[in-house]
Amino acid sequence: MRIVCIGGGPAGLYFALLMKKQQPLHHITVVERNRPFDTFGWGVVFSDATLESMRQWDLQTAASIEDAFNHWDDIELVFKGRKIRTTGHGFVGIGRKNLLSILQERCLELGVEFVFERDVLDDGEFPDADLIIASDGVNSRLRLKYADEFKPDMQMRPNRYIWLGTDKRFDAFTFDFRRTEHGWFQAHIYRFDATTSTFIVETTDEVFRAHGLNKMDQDQSIAFCEKLFAETLDGHSLMTNARHLRGSAWLNFGRLICEKWSHFNGTNHVVLMGDSAHTAHFAIGSGTKLAIDDAIELTRQFDIVGHDAKNIPAVLEAYEGVRRIDVARIQNAARNAMEWFEVVGRRYADQLEPEQFMYSMLTRSQRISHENLRVRDREWLEGYERWFAQRAGIEAGPDGQVPPPMFTPYSVRGLVLPNRIVMSPMAMYSAKEGVPDDFHLVHLGARAMGGAALIFPEMTCVSPDARITPGCLGLWNDQQVQAFRRMVDFVHRETPAKIGIQLGHAGRKGATKVAWEGIDQPLDEGSWPLISASAIPYLPHSQVPRAMTRKDMDRVVADHVAVTKRAAEIGFDILELHAAHGYLLSSFLSPLTNRRDDEYGGDHEARARFPLEVFRAIRQAWPHGRPTSVRLSTNDWLAGGNSPEDAAIFARMFKEAGADLIDCSSGQVVKEEKPVYGRLFQTPFSDKIRNEIDVPTIAVGAISEADHANSIIAAGRADLCAVARPHLADPAFVIHEAAKIGFAGQQWPKQYQSGRYQYEANLARAAAAAGVKS
Secondary structure, eight states: OEEEEESOSHHHHHHHHHHHHHOTTSEEEEEESSOTTOOOOOEEEEEHHHHHHHHHHOHHHHHHHHHHOEEEOOEEEEETTEEEEEOOOOEEEEEHHHHHHHHHHHHHHHTOEEEESOOOOOGGGOTTOSEEEEOOOTTOHHHHHTHHHHOEEEEEEEEEEEEEEESOOOSSEEEEEEEETTEEEEEEEEEOSSSOEEEEEEEOHHHHHHTTGGGOOHHHHHHHHHHHTHHHHTTOOEEOSOTTSOSOOOEEEEEEEESOOEEEOSSOEEEEOGGGTBOOOTTTTOHHHHHHHHHHHHHHHHHHHOSSGGGHHHHHHHHHHHHHHHHHHHHHHHHHHHHHHHHHIIIIITTSOHHHHHHHHHTTTSSSOHHHHHHHOHHHHHHHHHHHHHHTTOOOOTTOOOOOGGGSOEEETTEEESSSEEEOOOOOOOOBTTBOOHHHHHHHHHHHHTTOSEEOOSOEESSGGGOSSTTOOBOSSHHHHHHHHHHHHHHHHHOSOEEEEEEEOOGGGOSBOOHHHHTTOBOSSSOOOOEESSSOOSSTTSOOOEEOOHHHHHHHHHHHHHHHHHHHHHTOSEEEEEEOTTSHHHHHHOTTTOOOOSTTSSSHHHHHHHHHHHHHHHHHHSOTTSOEEEEEESOOOSTTSOOHHHHHHHHHHHHHTTOSEEEEEOOOSSTTOOOOOOTTTTHHHHHHHHHHHOOOEEEOSSOOSHHHHHHHHHHTSOSEEEEOHHHHHOTTHHHHHHHHTTOTTSOOOGGGHHHHHHHHHHHHHHHHHHHHHO
């Protein structure tokens, strides 16, 4: 095949050398706009795992890189007059110029041809090429030419950064945070050769402009940074190798995603690779890793399918299918890390103590978890666990051991929870006329005995016409009171758990079938009239609700108050108001479902007016010593709906009205939503509200193991973790997770002790067997 790589960065060079090594008969040319061995930038960073992959594909190149790289395990934080260091993280740093020189030399050894100082303007310049690799960077001309096919999505991020170097040698990947009169700056620092370190300075656009950096030239900006980070630089200067840039050297990062990566132009196949296809923020240093992995995978697919031009379409399809998954995973992690640095000043730097700030920074991408930190640096993590436990009122025992974060107690008003795990309200659709029966007693009792600190029955409806389905729970009559009291008494008598009640009104999502007969589908018979903020049906064929009148509002408030008083009499420990998921109160909060033109529609204050009226009424009726929470949809997942920023505004309103906790869910407001799922995908919403609004939160969504909960709680992203589906699969979820991580302090029911010994023994045998196999 004739292959042309446009762009001599890591992606194009590494692909060229791998393909030439695998099949020497290929005619491969790399076309680069710069001179030989000429590049800009300082050092690049990638992980030990990336280098190991390179060893498997070309040992000679990997060996040359190893001879030139700087390897370190430590990360050091400089923050609020403290230095905190942790080890075991495994990074490789190498000068970008050195890396490209090694790749160029290896390409020449293998017979790859080079054309330097040629700026390719169009792929039509290579009519005889079977395959054109568009590895020409984030500003790729080929991607721009075929934008209608590749469908790039470039999002310019708000932070400003300047990429500098220094001749001070740092022995750890160092993060230095400095507060000024206008806000925070942070430096990302790492050594990449024997004499030089990369020194990236970053801040928000607001702080950047407040200091007048937008009006400074490069030399003035460098002088500013030298003065700001003088303590860390210790007399050393900062340098730039970007003199080619005119004006300010401060940049905005561009996050790039392409819908498609390859295109046949009628003559050649063109495929995007590296930064021309995707970008990953320097906060996790994965741009080079992605480029290298792209090159490896495309080569691997040719090895599998065959090194022949006729196979190119199948190869490109397989390449994109495999790489898109891994790139999405890395980009999600990079987005989390990038956003952490974008909000660090307003969300973490002033609020968190250095110990927790360090933990939050280390886990910012959500790829590094609690137990992963234990593998990397047990001593540091155990020290942090002792610090966290002490703040929760737990002192270390004689052996120095403390509970991991999810098993520390939590107090709010007069409620004391033995750990941080909540069993979420989950609809069971099994009540008759709103009355809980033996199913609910067994269901909730089992989860309370299974170790959850707080359990909730499903949303309890405040009136017959407030139900989602005929099978929903209600609390509007004495029969229901008696049934609920039996359940609450059992939990209090037989377990250390507490039990809460979540009050709600289905609004326009009411009068539907139970889930297994057709979720969200309207009843065929036995329906009841619906009310909502506006007369908009949930589904096109759903019943059209009536827009609420003031009389309707008065009745709904009175219904909530009546149920609140019954719940207090029964003995529920905490009350949660459901203002999420498109139900009645949620329909007022979202502009997608609230089209009113009176005082209950319009801006945030108007849309929140009725939900706040309900909340204030139940807060007044609920005993002062018992807490209240509010469940919010913190993202409507649809353009024009509420965003996390809107949710933060509502969270502040409910906090000021007396809410003790905000339960941070998302979505289910409109059927046409487009949620973006992922690992702990809703936790960032809890993080934002907790640390920007300064109100305790409950995190929900894809929290399925102790490691998840420990990471969330330890980082201060939430105060409690609500676990839903895992509790459906395993009533003893909490005690089982405690056993899996070796925490012996979790209480089991005394009747189950022999089962505990057997369960823990089985885990030990499985771990031993896995150790032998590995």
